[in-house]
Amino acid sequence: MSNLxxxxxxxxxxxxxxxxxxxxxxxxxxxxxxxxxxxLSKGIAFISLNAENISYVMAYKKSGRVATxxxxxxxxKPICLEQPLLLKDVQxxxxxxxxxxxCSQTSIGISAFSPKVYQSLIDYIRNKYPSLLVKINQLKxxxxxxxxxxxxxxxxxxxxxxxxVSLALRISSFADYDIPTWKQESDTAPFxxxxxxxxxxxxxxxxxxxxxxGDWKKINQFIVGTVEFEKEGHKLTIINVNxxxxxxxxxxxxxxxxxxxxxxxxxxYKRMTKDGNSLSYRPxxxxxxAEIQRMERFQRKLLDAKEFRPSDYRLSDEFFxxxxxxxxxxxxxxxxxIPGMYIPLPxxxxxxxxxxxxxxxxxxxxxxxxxxxxxNNTLFTELVQNGWVGSQVTDTDQITKxxxxxxxxxxxxxxxxxxxxxxxx
Numbered sequence: 001m002s003n004l005x006x007x008x009x010x011x012x013x014x015x016x017x018x019x020x021x022x023x024x025x026x027x028x029x030x031x032x033x034x035x036x037x038x039x040l041s042k043g044i045a046f047i048s049l050n051a052e053n054i055s056y057v058m059a060y061k062k063s064g065r066v067a068t069x070x071x072x073x074x075x076x077k078p079i080c081l082e083q084p085l086l087l088k089d090v091q092x093x094x095x096x097x098x099x100x101x102x103c104s105q106t107s108i109g110i111s112a113f114s115p116k117v118y119q120s121l122i123d124y125i126r127n128k129y130p131s132l133l134v135k136i137n138q139l140k141x142x143x144x145x146x147x148x149x150x151x152x153x154x155x156x157x158x159x160x161x162x163x164x165v166s167l168a169l170r171i172s173s174f175a176d177y178d179i180p181t182w183k184q185e186s187d188t189a190p191f192x193x194x195x196x197x198x199x200x201x202x203x204x205x206x207x208x209x210x211x212x213x214g215d216w217k218k219i220n221q222f223i224v225g226t227v228e229f230e231k232e233g234h235k236l237t238i239i240n241v242n243x244x245x246x247x248x249x250x251x252x253x254x255x256x257x258x259x260x261x262x263x264x265x266x267x268x269y270k271r272m273t274k275d276g277n278s279l280s281y282r283p284x285x286x287x288x289x290a291e292i293q294r295m296e297r298f299q300r301k302l303l304d305a306k307e308f309r310p311s312d313y314r315l316s317d318e319f320f321x322x323x324x325x326x327x328x329x330x331x332x333x334x335x336x337x338i339p340g341m342y343i344p345l346p347x348x349x350x351x352x353x354x355x356x357x358x359x360x361x362x363x364x365x366x367x368x369x370x371x372x373x374x375x376n377n378t379l380f381t382e383l384v385q386n387g388w389v390g391s392q393v394t395d396t397d398q399i400t401k402x403x404x405x406x407x408x409x410x411x412x413x414x415x416x417x418x419x420x421x422x423x424x425x
Contacts, residue, residue, distance in 0.1 A: 004144055005043030006113045007060070008106045009075075016049030023056070028076045032066050033110050042143060044136065045075055046085075046121075051108060053084035057136055059143045073110070077142070079135050085125070094120045131175070160252035160269040161191035161412055163325070163338045165238060167267070168256055168416035170337070170381045172236040174229055192225040192240040192414070212257050213239075213415050214400025222407050233421025241403060242412035249412045251287065255402070256384070256416040261311055263390030264399070267321050267342070272367070280367035281324045283352065287409055294405055295320045295345055298398060311387055319391035320345040321380075324366060341366075341374035344389075 009031065011019060022029040047056035056078050063074040091102050098120055105111045113121065125133050169178070213219070222241045229236045242249060254267040268291065272279040299319065325340025343351070343366075351357050356370045375383070383389045406413045 004140060005040035006118045007043060007045050007110055008048070008054075008113060009045050009110050010048040010051050010106050010108050012108060013050050016051075019047075020049055023078055027078055028074065030063070030072055030074050031110065032070050032072055034069055034071075044140060044143075046113075047075070048087065048106065051087075053086045054090075055081050055084040057081070057132075057139065059139060061143075077139060079132075079139060081129075081132065083129065085129075090121060090124050093124050130178075156271055157249045157252060157412060158191050159338060160271075160325075161240070161414060163323075164252060164254035164267065164269070164414040164416075165191060166337045167254060167377070167381065168236060168238055168414070168418070169229065170377075171256065171258070171385045172229070172416075172418040172420075173234060173385065174231060174236065178229060178231055192227055192238065212399075212417055213255065214397065214403060219400070219403050219407075235419045237417045237419075239415040239417075240412065241407060241415060249410060251409075251411045252414065253406050253411055254414045254416065255399070256418065258384065258387065258390065259417075259419045261387030261390060262392055263314075263384075263387055264319055264392075265321065265384050265390045266319055266402070267323050270322055270324050272324050272326050272340070275365065275367065278367050278369055279326055280365040282363060282365045284363075290409070294402075298402060299345075312392065314390065314392075315383075315388045316344065317391050318344040318346065318389060321375075322348055337377045339377065341368070341371060342376070342380045343371070343374055 019029050042059070042061040045058045045060045046054045047058055048054050049056075058075045058079065059077040060073050060075045062071050064072045066072050087106055091099050091106075094102055094117070098117055101114060102117050102120070105113055105117055122133065122136075125136070219241055223239060224242055225240045227238050229238075252269045254265075254269075256265050256267075257263070258265075270281045272281045322343045322345075323340050324343065325338045351366060351371060352364055357364050357366060359365050403413060403415075
């Protein structure tokens with residue numbers, strides 16, 4: 001977090017009440033600090049309005065000199081803590097050798113946290129309030145001005161890979177704070193390579209997990225990264241299959257297998273572009289016709305699955321879905337998903353045969369304005385997560401062929417294999 005400071009701003013009840021009122025109206029306030037105090041020009045502030053607990057985390061920056069050796073600080077972007085952090089609880093959780101330092105650094109006034117005290121505070125938040133840590137990290141990235149190197153088509157591919165990974169994590173019941181820190185490795189690396197715990201080996205565990213997607217020997221030469229997430233016995237293995245450079249990759253698919261429901265789902269990403277004042281997708285790209293034909297051939301070859309258990313029931317056994325969305329990589333470190341429309345293949349065919357998707361010149365386009373019903377991120381996650389949609393594929397040879405055809409078509413394929421803790425299901 002270079003060029004960012006972390007400070008504690010502790011106020012008594014009277015001053016705190018004034019600040020609370022300003023925050024309620026303006027979501028910002030100002031204060032002053034002596035310029036000789038150790039305080040960088042911008043950073044994160046932990047705010048206590050009663051000298052008893054921390055109730056806000058905010059961004060601050062120096063905004064001008066008030067008088068000789070006195071600088072004005074402007075505090076913005078407030079994160080209101082639903083459950084304030086009691087200063088005594090935090091202090092008691094720290095190593096004894098740091099407790100005195102924490103006490104002095106959270107006395108009345110503005111003080112800079114020392115690195116060890118700040119790290120101990122972050123460890124406390126990570127253990128007690130992990131969702132708050134996600135918000136703090138997002139705020140840090142926002143005010144530090146982190147910029148991505150990705151541009152143009154590379155940004156589109158990375159954005160869709162990022163979304164595929166985020167979708168797999170949500171379907172597998174992982175929360176935002178379970179996701180490790182992401183950092184950009186290079187301007188050509190796939191999104192998955194940006195995770196700190198990337199696994200680039202072909203040990204027996206990874207090979208075993210990959211078998212659900214077909215013959216490992218046929219696809220392992222295309223593996224560019226494997227990352228595993230584990231929590232309370234639940235395990236998610238994500239494999240990125242693509243040897244093309246990001247800027248040469250033609251699209252992104254997500255192929256997910258859910259062990260509980262023995263269910264596959266494939267999501268194919270399509271980019272919506274500006275069309276006047278709206279966004280739309282036109283099914284005219286070179287690969288589109290071949291992709292549709294491949295989907296239809298795949299469906300015809302699937303073995304019919306008989307229902308043996310209540311969990312085998314589906315509202316729809318549809319396997320293929322399009323996700324139409326804009327490509328936005330402004331915040332690659334964010335865990336937010338890209339908003340968009342999930343459209344199952346049969347519904348897609350209905351839309352393309354309807355007059356509602358005809359443009360003024362007779363061309364076809366899909367947009368929010370002419371699709372009255374679609375599945376959003378929240379609903380799609382819940383449907384797949386609970387086994388209400390998805391196929392029951394028993395022939396892994398067909399899956400292998402799907403993978404090979406995606407690779408041959410120049411696509412990035414994200415394989416996600418979710419194995420829940422059977423003791424909790």
